[in-house]
Amino acid sequence: MRVIGYLTLYGNYLLSSTDPFYYHVVNVFIHLLNGLVIYKLYFVICDYLRIKPQTKFILFVLAIWMLQPLNTQAVTYVVQRIAAMVALFSLMSLLSYLKWRTTKHTLWLIFAFFAFILAMLTKQNAAFLPVFIILMEISFAQKLVSKRLIFTGGISFFIFMLVYPFIGSFLHQLDVATRESQVITRFDYFNTQLTVHWLYLKKFLLMAPLTLTMDVILVKNETLILFAYFIHLSVIFLATYFKKSQPLIFFMVVFYYCAHLVESSIVPITDLAFEHRTYLPNVAISFIFVSLLSNFFDKIKISSQVNYLISSFILILLAVTTYQRNVLWQKPQDFYKNEYKVAPKNPRNLEAMGRLYAEQGNLNKAVAMLSDSLNLNFKQGKLTASSVTNLMKVFTMQGNYQGAVITGQKSLLYIKKPANKSQILSAMAFAYSKMNLCPFAFGLANTAKRLNPYNQEAQKIITYCKDKK
Structure with a gap:
């Protein structure tokens, strides 16, 4: 519309x-x-x-x-x-x-x-x-x-x-x-x-x-x-x-x-x-x-x-x-720091700060912020795909692949929209690909692709796993 x-x-x-x-x-x-x-x-x-x-x-x-x-x-x-x-x-x-x-x-x-x-x-x-x-x-x-x-x-x-x-x-x-x-x-x-x-x-x-x-x-x-x-x-x-x-x-x-x-x-x-x-x-x-x-x-x-x-x-x-x-x-870092200062318990602000810490390489701080964001979203009855996938990505960056997969599995119980499910499934597939478990990654990426044919991340994983065979 x-x-x-x-x-x-x-x-x-x-x-x-x-x-x-x-x-x-x-x-x-x-x-x-x-x-x-x-x-x-x-x-x-x-x-x-x-x-x-x-x-x-x-x-x-x-x-x-x-x-x-x-x-x-x-x-x-x-x-x-x-x-x-x-x-x-x-x-x-x-x-x-x-x-x-x-x-x-x-x-x-x-x-x-x-x-x-x-x-x-x-x-x-x-x-x-x-x-x-x-x-x-x-x-x-x-x-x-x-x-x-x-x-x-x-x-x-x-x-x-x-x-x-x-x-x-x-x-x-x-x-x-x-x-x-x-x-x-x-x-x-x-x-x-x-x-x-x-x-x-x-x-x-x-x-x-x-x-x-x-x-x-x-x-x-x-x-x-x-x-x-x-x-x-x-x-x-x-x-x-x-x-x-x-x-x-x-x-x-x-x-x-x-x-x-x-x-x-x-x-x-x-x-x-x-x-x-x-x-x-x-x-x-x-x-x-x-x-x-x-x-x-x-x-x-x-x-x-x-x-x-x-x-x-x-x-x-x-x-x-x-x-x-x-x-x-015009200054993203200052902007999000100000957002967080004004409302430190706002899930979006916590998520933004988590992404900022991840970009700076402070992964432990990023996980803490993103976890708080996800939990607050869940308590308020508005769990978002971005809060889930951002946490999964940082877990994957840490090498905590199991943490990424478990986070995705739990969130799928509450995420209903096909496009959002597709986003989470492709993040899970990426974690499995990092563990060299391409059969799991390939299956999840295919499911993500069926839910959202425009999911480019899922397509990349499918291509990667095919090349690994």
């Missing part, structure tokens, strides 16, 4: 092979395009909400969002171009739809649909857009339109309740299809995401700690969960209560929650939190932040000079922090 994003990466590869510079150029260009679309979108939103646009306001919003350090993962981390691209197509679709609502030119509606299809072919979290549009139409459209939408929604819900008993198997299949993790329940995932939102907001406001992975576990504390429910409901209530006087804030609050709808609500994903998931919702947070700040400055009647001074300080702070974060991205 991520065809468009991967096509751009493939295009980069065709034009510049693996030179990272040109990949980053494209990522930055997409980020700049997003900024341009947000600028245009603001004026269209103002038309839709019937409020007066302010150029200084949108320029400050845009500067905050463009320079926001929290966005570096979606811009600097090459593969997360997908997050930036789905944001681009989603924003273009929303812009086109609102242009259609204010101009009634059919071409805009066609373009909105086309941009939405591109967004869905980039990443599935674009599915939030129809939900957001319906909510906005109910909230801001003419009474007749709102009544029709509410009536249609009510009839649809009534029909759903009538047919529900007869579509149980279909709903079960739908439930499976809308899960990335079969271990985490939707209820636990949703409750945890209620607290994750505040971690995202903390990172946005404090610009720290910024990490590739976030050390988040499932939240089971009922008091914390109830408090999170209360805060979120309070935000929604206040935004609704002040909708007439602050329509833009209401618009952006709804946009924020809708933009998080797929990845941070009821679709269980193994990784509970990632900074790149905030890239599009950060647009809303930037608007809300600047709106509240402007209202506060107006209320205390702050002078324009002080206003400019504070605004400049904020932007300089954002720019410096973003620059420092990008410098860190």
